Amino acid sequence: MAAPAMEDTYDKVLSAAVELFGEHGFAGTSLQAIADRVGVTKAALYYHFRTKDELLDALLRPALNDLDRVLDTAERRKGQAVRQRVLFEGYVDFLLRYRTLAVILDRDVSVGTHRAIRPRLESITERVRSVLDDTERPIEQRVASTVAMGGIYSAVAVFTHLPDDELRRVLLDIVRRLLAPRRARPAAADPE
Known part of the structure; x- marks a missing residue:
């Protein structure tokens, strides 16, 4: 039996690492x-x-680069509402594209806090905060944005059985409703 090609082995190692x-x-x-799973x-x-640090970097670098591109696109848009919409849509698509890695990051705290990627994740988190946190908006809307961002991540990790298109539709609908401007409620009448 011939030895697998080097590129093929590289991809198989990454796949086996994700699984394991x-x-x-x-x-x-x-x-x-990992070597045993690949058969090398x-x-x-x-x-x-x-x-393993090099392997973790190789697994996460493409995903984090894609997330940086989502943030670049959102940051270039004019208007807070447009930036947030672009961020949320891009974030949902990003998490669905990298669903397996998202689940690993959600369930294995040691990955998200690992010294090989922690500074990069902290930088991304700060950029997300700057897009979400508009001090001109009421605190309820600012908190809702943060809840939506965390909820998207959690839902992708929990609802792994839902097809991507269905989960995307549901998540974006929930985000739209959560972030919709609220009308002022009339004051409650004084009891007599």
């Missing part, structure tokens, strides 16, 4: 376990990744 991180967590997965020697795996 999902099953056993980042800390609970060894490079040897540990030396063959070392050709591509010397450490």
